[in-house]
Amino acid sequence: MTTVFRPYSHSDALRSDRSAGDRLRHRQKVRQAIRENIADIVAEESIIGQGRDKIIKVPIRGVKEYRFVYGDNAPGVGAGDGNSQPGQVVGKAGDKGRGDGRGGDQPGVDYYETDITLEELVEIMFEDLQLPDMERKKLREVLAERTSKRKGYRRVGIRVHMNKRRTAIARVRRKVASGRVAAVEAVEKRFPFHRDDIRYRRLRHDMKPQSNAVVLCIMDTSGSMDIMKKYLARSFFFLLYQFVRARYHNVEVVFIAHHTQAREVSEEEFFHKGESGGTYISSGYMKALEIIQARYHPGLWNVYAFHCSDGDNFPNDNTAAMNAAKGLCEVANLFGYGEIKPLNSSHYEDSMLQLFKSIGSPNFHSMLIERKEDIWSSFKMFLEREKLVE
Amino acid sequence: MHNPWGVKDLEYWDAKIRDKVDEFGLSYFPQEFEVCDHEQMLGYMAYSGMPAHYPHWSYGKSYEKLKTLYDYGVSGLPYEMVINADPSLAYLMRGNSLCLQILTIAHVYGHNDFFKNNFTFCDTRPELTINNFKVRADRVRSYIEDPSLGVTKVEEVLDAAHALSMQCRRNVAIRKLSREEQEERALSSAQPPADPFHRIHKAPEYVEPDLTKLPLEPEEDILLFVRDHNPYLAEWQKDLLTIAHDEAQYFIPQIETKIMNEGWASYWHHQIMNSLDLPENLHIEFLVHHNQVVRPHPGSVNPYYLGFKLWHDIRRRYDEPTAEEIEKYGEPDRSGNEKIFEIREVDRDVSFLRRFLTEELMREMDMFQHERRGDDVVITHVSDEQSWRQVKDTLLRNVGMGAVPVIRIQDADYEQNRVLYLTHAHDGRDLQLEYAEKTLVYLYQLWGREVLLETSIQGTGYVFSYGEDGFNQRRLRRTNEPAASH
Numbered sequence A: 001m002t003t004v005f006r007p008y009s010h011s012d013a014l015r016s017d018r019s020a021g022d023r024l025r026h027r028q029k030v031r032q033a034i035r036e037n038i039a040d041i042v043a044e045e046s047i048i049g050q051g052r053d054k055i056i057k058v059p060i061r062g063v064k065e066y067r068f069v070y071g072d073n074a075p076g077v078g079a080g081d082g083n084s085q086p087g088q089v090v091g092k093a094g095d096k097g098r099g100d101g102r103g104g105d106q107p108g109v110d111y112y113e114t115d116i117t118l119e120e121l122v123e124i125m126f127e128d129l130q131l132p133d134m135e136r137k138k139l140r141e142v143l144a145e146r147t148s149k150r151k152g153y154r155r156v157g158i159r160v161h162m163n164k165r166r167t168a169i170a171r172v173r174r175k176v177a178s179g180r181v182a183a184v185e186a187v188e189k190r191f192p193f194h195r196d197d198i199r200y201r202r203l204r205h206d207m208k209p210q211s212n213a214v215v216l217c218i219m220d221t222s223g224s225m226d227i228m229k230k231y232l233a234r235s236f237f238f239l240l241y242q243f244v245r246a247r248y249h250n251v252e253v254v255f256i257a258h259h260t261q262a263r264e265v266s267e268e269e270f271f272h273k274g275e276s277g278g279t280y281i282s283s284g285y286m287k288a289l290e291i292i293q294a295r296y297h298p299g300l301w302n303v304y305a306f307h308c309s310d311g312d313n314f315p316n317d318n319t320a321a322m323n324a325a326k327g328l329c330e331v332a333n334l335f336g337y338g339e340i341k342p343l344n345s346s347h348y349e350d351s352m353l354q355l356f357k358s359i360g361s362p363n364f365h366s367m368l369i370e371r372k373e374d375i376w377s378s379f380k381m382f383l384e385r386e387k388l389v390e
Numbered sequence B: 001m002h003n004p005w006g007v008k009d010l011e012y013w014d015a016k017i018r019d020k021v022d023e024f025g026l027s028y029f030p031q032e033f034e035v036c037d038h039e040q041m042l043g044y045m046a047y048s049g050m051p052a053h054y055p056h057w058s059y060g061k062s063y064e065k066l067k068t069l070y071d072y073g074v075s076g077l078p079y080e081m082v083i084n085a086d087p088s089l090a091y092l093m094r095g096n097s098l099c100l101q102i103l104t105i106a107h108v109y110g111h112n113d114f115f116k117n118n119f120t121f122c123d124t125r126p127e128l129t130i131n132n133f134k135v136r137a138d139r140v141r142s143y144i145e146d147p148s149l150g151v152t153k154v155e156e157v158l159d160a161a162h163a164l165s166m167q168c169r170r171n172v173a174i175r176k177l178s179r180e181e182q183e184e185r186a187l188s189s190a191q192p193p194a195d196p197f198h199r200i201h202k203a204p205e206y207v208e209p210d211l212t213k214l215p216l217e218p219e220e221d222i223l224l225f226v227r228d229h230n231p232y233l234a235e236w237q238k239d240l241l242t243i244a245h246d247e248a249q250y251f252i253p254q255i256e257t258k259i260m261n262e263g264w265a266s267y268w269h270h271q272i273m274n275s276l277d278l279p280e281n282l283h284i285e286f287l288v289h290h291n292q293v294v295r296p297h298p299g300s301v302n303p304y305y306l307g308f309k310l311w312h313d314i315r316r317r318y319d320e321p322t323a324e325e326i327e328k329y330g331e332p333d334r335s336g337n338e339k340i341f342e343i344r345e346v347d348r349d350v351s352f353l354r355r356f357l358t359e360e361l362m363r364e365m366d367m368f369q370h371e372r373r374g375d376d377v378v379i380t381h382v383s384d385e386q387s388w389r390q391v392k393d394t395l396l397r398n399v400g401m402g403a404v405p406v407i408r409i410q411d412a413d414y415e416q417n418r419v420l421y422l423t424h425a426h427d428g429r430d431l432q433l434e435y436a437e438k439t440l441v442y443l444y445q446l447w448g449r450e451v452l453l454e455t456s457i458q459g460t461g462y463v464f465s466y467g468e469d470g471f472n473q474r475r476l477r478r479t480n481e482p483a484a485s486h
Helices: A010-015 A020-036 A038-044 A118-128 A133-144 A164-177 A227-247 A267-272 A281-295 A315-331 A352-356 A372-389 B007-024 B038-046 B057-071 B098-117 B126-145 B150-164 B179-190 B222-229 B235-256 B258-275 B280-293 B303-319 B323-329 B336-346 B349-356 B359-364 B388-398 B433-447
Strands: A004-006 A055-057 A076-079 A089-092 A115-117 A148-154 A200-205 A212-220 A250-258 A262-265 A302-309 A334-340 A364-369 B031-036 B081-083 B088-093 B367-373 B376-382 B407-414 B419-424 B451-457 B460-467 B470-475
Touching (some): A004 B007, A020 B057, A076 B388, A227 A372, A250 A267, A250 A281, A262 A267, A262 A281, A281 A315, A315 A334, A352 A364, A364 A372, B007 B098, B007 B258, B031 B038, B038 B057, B088 B098, B098 B336, B126 B235, B150 B235, B222 B235, B235 B258, B258 B303, B303 B336, B349 B388, B367 B388, B376 B388, B433 B451, B433 B460
Parallel strands (some): A004 B031, A212 A250, A212 A302, B031 B088
Antiparallel strands (some): A055 A115, A076 B367, A148 A200, A250 A262, B081 B088, B407 B419, B451 B460, B460 B470
């Protein structure tokens, strides 16, 4: 009975990525799980005002494999270093020791965690909102654009910027200057290029002409804003923010939460704090105007204001709201109003939409958001109008 | 530092090791070794060492997890990966030093001997292992590639089957009774016991046993039961359930004997390496690796460490017992060597520990019991005189299949509605609720009708159910209320 040794075979190793199919399948499932929970993620995560590379920890950790198992309340046994005493802390709840590699069948922390970058999240979000491919690209391009203008030539640079024609001309000039051309010879001697001949294009990064913008996000935070509405609102604000950010060098964001009164808040509070009570939309608008006057002079800043509400203003506030809205239209580049009325929520007769129709300003745009799909279509309309305004 | 080695070196050392292995009395299947790089090793680990295995996303996840751990240096790859097959197959990593290869080879022969001789493996048909896995892989692939089925449908069944594959009979040494035999048993136990005073005693009433009950006796092989009693399953679905069940059956003996097995292989690699007369540099390297492998892991139990210590202790106790030990256990009736060979055949982890893990050993290894208190895990008992038995009991409950809850089908026609009623045999440990709930969903998918699970959480009895209208729970009126049977 002899032992068989099979030596390492490099070509075998190259061919054998046997787990590729299963890994791909797993990734697909993870993405699927993210997509199913995206409303929660977008609603909960602080994404506005974050850089593209921000890593978001998605609460789905790998895809869990469920079995009947004992909870971590069950006692276990370990070995110590000789000095163990009752009462000593030996670990944190949820730490399971290293498994033996056979799949995640233990509840608790999975070493394999799914992080995605904001960019991937946006990608998935756009998929979820059914952004048509072309638009996705356009937005992408806009986001990725780094304009550089050409302005003359220089003697140093990188190879890709080399301008061959000018380099050749420089060489000829040098040849002439060196006096060697005078003698016309039967066999032309070599006159090689010199480093000093090389010419490069000079590029200057374009400073975007209008460099400052501020986005005022105004939201109705009365008790009725649930997760779905928050998701819709957030997606709305997020898209708008991305859009503005693409045009301007420096964008600031201001969050104003209102019910019957308005306050400037942080992004956290903006999306998380639920209040109750009635709604005076004018309070939000007045607050916005106040902040603009104090900090963002329209002469120096491009002001964008967006308001999201689920409708239902106190009727006696309507006039005040209208006036304030008109006021905002005067100082802002663009003022948008999104009414969030998810399909299975209650409807009241008078919505602000009706009222706002009577605002004639070209830079006012309102839209009704009933479901996720509406967000993109309203946004598109909004983009088109923005182009007109320009 | 590493001397580059080639196949010739491996063969040279293998010959020397086998001489020792034969000398020491181990018996083993023919052994094959394959040299691979670390990528391939990760691949083998994800698929339990099998050259062919059916595809499933969970193995992709496994691979990613292992690779992440490896890339971040959290875990080195195992030196050895060896499968229970005849001939046996083991993998050697290309990047390892010659010393490590020698150590691995020696260790592998230990495992080989264990697979061949331990009783829990006697029904695993090792000569068919690799082929069986391949055949199963082919069948699953054929379903995936079948245009009327496809990967999603196959996954649905496999996901559910995986979730339930560990819910099966554990004591394979006791033969499972067939339905006829169960009926016989029911009939004979309904007979009143022989009564020598039957002339004066009132004749006890004969209660006819209900032979139509399904199952007649509580059923532990859940996948097989569902396969055989859900008439709406297609052949391919039943086949997938069988495949998942069979695979679990292959792995369960290994789960049941992990500590013994690793200890055994470590014990023998240690004996072999010490007897090989290694050149000094190799010998030193061996000691470093060996100590790495059998060192205790703070906070948990390292099976290599525990097993190794136990085998050594048993051998010593039989060869050189102390006076107290002679008093406690009597004179040893055989040599240490004879004893350990006997044990490697007849025990599994639970009995191994129960019989041979002594109070002294526990104290030496500083074993303790820990429990969750809020966000921390705290020591509750140590191996002192009052508590060592408690700690030992907890350990025994957690080893082998003890980590898997015992769940049995009580009634497949509950309320005459083809509802599946299961009970969790509660041994003081509560089920993890979220996982139980999700697993019930899988069971519902396979059974096709509502499924009920009776268990208790924090002392209160509950019946959890999953059906058309989703998940439900209701409290039992009394704890330990017996399952209603009709």
